[in-house]
Amino acid sequence: MPGKLSDVLAHAVLVITLPPLMLGVINKTKAAFAGRVGPPLLQPYYDIIKLLQKGSVFSRTTTWVFRAGPVVGVATALLAAVLVPIGGRPGFVAFDGDFLVVAYLFGLGRFFTMAAALDTGSAFEGMGAAREATFACLAEPAFVLGLLALARASGSLSLSTMLGSGMPFVWTRAGASFVLVAVALFIVLLAENSRIPVDDPNTHLELTMIHEVMVLDHGGPALGLILYGASVKLFVFAAVLARLALPVGIGPTWAAWGIAGLSVLAIALLIGVVESTMARLRLTHIPSLLVAACLLSVFGLVLLVR
Amino acid sequence: MNEWLVVGGIAVAALSGVPGLFIARQKATGERIALALLAIATLAGASGAAHALVASPHGSGLAFRWPVPGGAFRIYVDTLSAMFLLQIFVVSFLGAVYGLAYWKQSEHLDNGRKLRLFYGVLTAAMALLVSARNALLFLAGWEIMALAAFLLITTVDQEKEVREVGYIYLVATRIGTLCLFAMFAALFALRGDWNLEGPLDAHHSLAVAVFLLGFVGFGLKAGVMPLHVWLPGAHANAPSHISAVMSGVLIKTGIYGLVRITSLFPSPPMWWGGMVLGFGVASGVLGVAFAIGQHDIKRLLAYHSVENIGIICIGLGLALLGRALWRPELVVLGLGGALLHVWNHGLFKSLLFLAAGSVIHATGTREIDLLGGLLKPMPRTGLAFLVGATAISGLPPLNGFISELLIYVGLFRATTHGPGMLWMAAALSAAGLALIGALAVACFVKVFGAVFLGVARSESTARAHEADSRMVVPMGVLALLCAFIGLAPLAVAPVLDRAAATWAPEMSTLLSRSVVLAPLGWVTVVSLALTAAAFLGGNWLALRVRAAPAGVGTWDCGFAAPSARMQYTSSSFAQMLVGMFGWALRPTVHGQPPHGLFPSPGQFQSHVPDTVLDRLLVPGGRATERAFHRLRWLQRGSVHAYLVYILATLVWLLVWHGGR
Numbered sequence A: 001m002p003g004k005l006s007d008v009l010a011h012a013v014l015v016i017t018l019p020p021l022m023l024g025v026i027n028k029t030k031a032a033f034a035g036r037v038g039p040p041l042l043q044p045y046y047d048i049i050k051l052l053q054k055g056s057v058f059s060r061t062t063t064w065v066f067r068a069g070p071v072v073g074v075a076t077a078l079l080a081a082v083l084v085p086i087g088g089r090p091g092f093v094a095f096d097g098d099f100l101v102v103a104y105l106f107g108l109g110r111f112f113t114m115a116a117a118l119d120t121g122s123a124f125e126g127m128g129a130a131r132e133a134t135f136a137c138l139a140e141p142a143f144v145l146g147l148l149a150l151a152r153a154s155g156s157l158s159l160s161t162m163l164g165s166g167m168p169f170v171w172t173r174a175g176a177s178f179v180l181v182a183v184a185l186f187i188v189l190l191a192e193n194s195r196i197p198v199d200d201p202n203t204h205l206e207l208t209m210i211h212e213v214m215v216l217d218h219g220g221p222a223l224g225l226i227l228y229g230a231s232v233k234l235f236v237f238a239a240v241l242a243r244l245a246l247p248v249g250i251g252p253t254w255a256a257w258g259i260a261g262l263s264v265l266a267i268a269l270l271i272g273v274v275e276s277t278m279a280r281l282r283l284t285h286i287p288s289l290l291v292a293a294c295l296l297s298v299f300g301l302v303l304l305v306r
Numbered sequence B: 001m002n003e004w005l006v007v008g009g010i011a012v013a014a015l016s017g018v019p020g021l022f023i024a025r026q027k028a029t030g031e032r033i034a035l036a037l038l039a040i041a042t043l044a045g046a047s048g049a050a051h052a053l054v055a056s057p058h059g060s061g062l063a064f065r066w067p068v069p070g071g072a073f074r075i076y077v078d079t080l081s082a083m084f085l086l087q088i089f090v091v092s093f094l095g096a097v098y099g100l101a102y103w104k105q106s107e108h109l110d111n112g113r114k115l116r117l118f119y120g121v122l123t124a125a126m127a128l129l130v131s132a133r134n135a136l137l138f139l140a141g142w143e144i145m146a147l148a149a150f151l152l153i154t155t156v157d158q159e160k161e162v163r164e165v166g167y168i169y170l171v172a173t174r175i176g177t178l179c180l181f182a183m184f185a186a187l188f189a190l191r192g193d194w195n196l197e198g199p200l201d202a203h204h205s206l207a208v209a210v211f212l213l214g215f216v217g218f219g220l221k222a223g224v225m226p227l228h229v230w231l232p233g234a235h236a237n238a239p240s241h242i243s244a245v246m247s248g249v250l251i252k253t254g255i256y257g258l259v260r261i262t263s264l265f266p267s268p269p270m271w272w273g274g275m276v277l278g279f280g281v282a283s284g285v286l287g288v289a290f291a292i293g294q295h296d297i298k299r300l301l302a303y304h305s306v307e308n309i310g311i312i313c314i315g316l317g318l319a320l321l322g323r324a325l326w327r328p329e330l331v332v333l334g335l336g337g338a339l340l341h342v343w344n345h346g347l348f349k350s351l352l353f354l355a356a357g358s359v360i361h362a363t364g365t366r367e368i369d370l371l372g373g374l375l376k377p378m379p380r381t382g383l384a385f386l387v388g389a390t391a392i393s394g395l396p397p398l399n400g401f402i403s404e405l406l407i408y409v410g411l412f413r414a415t416t417h418g419p420g421m422l423w424m425a426a427a428l429s430a431a432g433l434a435l436i437g438a439l440a441v442a443c444f445v446k447v448f449g450a451v452f453l454g455v456a457r458s459e460s461t462a463r464a465h466e467a468d469s470r471m472v473v474p475m476g477v478l479a480l481l482c483a484f485i486g487l488a489p490l491a492v493a494p495v496l497d498r499a500a501a502t503w504a505p506e507m508s509t510l511l512s513r514s515v516v517l518a519p520l521g522w523v524t525v526v527s528l529a530l531t532a533a534a535f536l537g538g539n540w541l542a543l544r545v546r547a548a549p550a551g552v553g554t555w556d557c558g559f560a561a562p563s564a565r566m567q568y569t570s571s572s573f574a575q576m577l578v579g580m581f582g583w584a585l586r587p588t589v590h591g592q593p594p595h596g597l598f599p600s601p602g603q604f605q606s607h608v609p610d611t612v613l614d615r616l617l618v619p620g621g622r623a624t625e626r627a628f629h630r631l632r633w634l635q636r637g638s639v640h641a642y643l644v645y646i647l648a649t650l651v652w653l654l655v656w657h658g659g660r
Helices: A005-034 A043-053 A064-083 A098-119 A123-154 A167-192 A220-245 A253-277 A283-302 B002-015 B029-055 B079-102 B112-131 B135-153 B160-191 B205-222 B231-237 B240-250 B252-263 B270-292 B297-324 B328-363 B379-392 B399-416 B420-452 B469-487 B493-503 B520-544 B570-580 B611-629 B639-659
Strands: B060-064 B073-077 B588-590 B605-607
Touching (some): A005 A043, A005 A064, A064 A098, A064 B520, A098 A220, A098 B399, A098 B520, A123 A167, B002 B029, B002 B060, B002 B079, B029 B073, B029 B079, B029 B112, B073 B079, B073 B112, B079 B112, B079 B240, B079 B469, B112 B135, B160 B231, B205 B252, B231 B240, B231 B297, B240 B328, B252 B297, B270 B297, B297 B328, B297 B399, B297 B420, B328 B469, B379 B399, B399 B420, B399 B469, B420 B570
16 A cells, blocks of 8 residues: 655655665775775766766667667666565555565566667677576576565565564564575575676676676666666665564654665675675576575475474 | 357358368469458357356356267357357457468468368367367367367478378377367266266266376376477477467367366365476476477477466466365466466467567578577567567566466465465465576577577578568557556456356355455556656657667677677577576587687587477387387288187187186
């Protein structure tokens, strides 16, 4: 059901503003580990604004599908972002099975991103698309299984109830299971958003394996949309994970929203730490990592057998 | 009234190809008459079925005395029958319109008339069997359908491959019919007559025989893994509009049979549902895995039929579990999802086969790795294929998502509130469904990318042209129907609720509406928002990049001279996934990778044969044949030896009889 107007506004503000800041936090963390000053926290905003103002070049090989990729990517990510609850406050709308809609919206975004990559006719981008498709096949079941464990524990099929105000209470009953699910969802987050150890977002060109290689030929406004869409997707996963990992009770509204924003940024910090302390896995080992995520989710479910 | 319309439609459809036989084969008059008759048949049959869906919840029927021993000519159109009838008539008619340009009489003098004759017969036979309520009438329809389909698959019987797949189909359908004979015999023993009506006792030992024989018999037609062996070859080698009808409609008669037979038993044992669910997940995952390994666009689509039959079976299995455990909501969601997926698959799979047919017509090849860049010369066909590909991948805002959502929500409900094994099975099935969805996305990105995007990989592809409007319009209609169900699922929800009540009449007062159980209204909201956002964003970007310079090449990290051969092919796209499923797919790989500092030319070829057919059944059949060679000495060809056999048999019979 739709929430209060103030909640809707706060939600919208967080969805629109926070995602690029997460990228800033990740980069700042990595810089701190490397002993650098690093780019300003707001650098991703500057990048996106700069890109949106630039001109474009399109290969003669490409068709409208190439342009549809970034647009569908942003549209699906934003829609998913208004469906997920943030910090225990329900999303714009909440209904049974909404987490499935979120998962399939990302599926649609992925479909068009990969199609846009193949539209260039370049072997590089085809390679990226093939890898994205392959790893998604393992990440998707892990995500659904993890959320099924949450659904089983909370007795609800809606994200907003699963991760709602009853969360602290459910934690006391199903804590062990939630720890496993949280780890599984963190792996899914890293894989879906092409972070280390699955992919390295900083190595452009040849060393990049998945996401960046798919968008090599995009430039200007299209690339700006892709950058923003990817950050919103990261934000959605982080919002779910943050609520699961930090199920604190809810104080006054402003405090709740503040905690929500900070916990999402804490996830960004965690990603930054992982990226600084780990190396990228070999491509052939990534399926094992994702299968591990699936198994963690299944164990999370098994722990709920009563 | 409805049943008379349907019977009239069946009669007209059956005769639609007949006038053409008396018209000179060079003239187009015959094909026009056939299409006009089929249009009349569709108008009558589909309006009868639609009226039955909307207006008469309990259905209506007619019965004649019949000189055949075993009962009456009984036709009954209830919601279940009407759902299948509507699909049979609409898809067959659209396929026939497409066939007007795809299989022109003037270009196919030797087989055009045969094709149209049996096309009408096939349509009529399918419609007959789904409305028959007498086992013998059902079998008559079933057999006519099977034989008409055989004659359609072997339309181009000059080719050896076509004859081979036709033969495999014939063997498979004969075995299936044999099982159905046995099943109906068991049903007769259970009921005492040949009527297909419940309720029957599911815990009778014969009921188990009915279920198992029905599952094999109908499963062979539907293409449940591992009974799918006939399907890929037959779909690949038939003319494309025949493949569309076979994959979209014909294999669904197997599902109809399963739904009808299971509807007769009010309290099925748990294991029925568990078995259908298990085979559903296996079919779904392995079907799409085999699809990923294919190079032939029509074979690939055929394996996706196996996958989608799997999804339908997951829904049906869930409904059976719900019926066994007296959980009405699982019945509504499971059966509703399964039947809606029957409709949806009928729409998007026919659409995909027709679009594939246009591609083959324009380029002359089914080999995906020879195609490429077709979206530019064939924009409409490409868009139609994209709609079908998005829909079959189960993505919003199209129809495939709706039916998968219903099944998912059913599985979730079984997970959150369910006893013992049920919820674990449901959770794993939901994960399986997620895997199927992601694999389908991978597969259709591969096909759409390799066929329509990039640049042409062969000369004939580079010369491709857009299809005739008589081929484009049926595709457009199917694409619009996909979008309609996707955007307005509430319009079809009442039909599904009624179908659930028809299937499980003992629960009909307890069944709540699927609208209450699944978020269909919200899905519409989200889908509309998505469409609007994509439209606005697309327009914004289009305006923003208006001034982009034209005619530059792909940047590709600065490589100056990319060629068509350097594109990622469908085989390379699928390589990792085929490797992951290597345990089931058993790909055969040929070629030498390049090595050394100054590498010599390398090559790589992979081919995924059908594991069940090519690695199990064919070698198994050969081995059996060899084993029987050992008995050849019995057959000497001398009368004396045979007389000795007869004598020995007689003596043995006498001794045996005397011993009792």
